[in-house]
Amino acid sequence: MEGDFYRPAPARHRVKDGLKRLVKNRRRLVVIVLGFILLMYLLFDNKGILARIGLEMKQSEMEQKVEEAEAETKQLQQRLxxxxxxxxxxxxxxxxxxxxxxxxxxxxxxxPQE
Incomplete structure (x- = not known):
């Protein structure tokens, strides 16, 4: 019956209320901030996940070039x-x-004719 007399709070007030509760609970805030910093470090550091993915892609390209060069060498040796x-x-x-x-x-x- 209480819901009949009061309007629900607008979305912006709900966000503000959530942020206020988060600031009040300092331990949760510290954990979230540290988790965010750790996540950014793991993703964007020189030794992070994104750098590793880039290096693995370069490695596969280089391995493919080596295989092509070995095949060409083998073909030239047979021709020789x-x-x-x-x-x-x-x-x-x-x-x-x-x-x-x-x-x-x-x-x-x-x-040959052009």
Whole structure:
């Protein structure tokens, strides 16, 4: 029946009342402030969570680059082995990439149309 005669307090008064109660209970206020400071320290410090996530992302990128470089190295080593003993492969590479020809041969190059 009491609720019938009184209006509920506006939201801004409820917030003010909550802050007043929080200030009155100093222990709770100290714990909340220290918790907030600790949370900010853990998140934004040089050794914090966000810095760690960034470093882990960089590490995964670097590992991927290393894997790509190792694959390229392996491919080049296989190509080198193929070139070391196969005279036909050496001749083909010399003709195609370096434009070389045997004595007496004439090489004609066709330019692609634009």
């Amino acid at each position: 082995k193929g070139l070391q003993g196969d005279k036909q492969t050496i001749e083909k590479t010399a003709r195609e990439k370096h434009g070389m020809a045997r004595e007496g041969e004439t090489v004609y190059r066709i330019k």
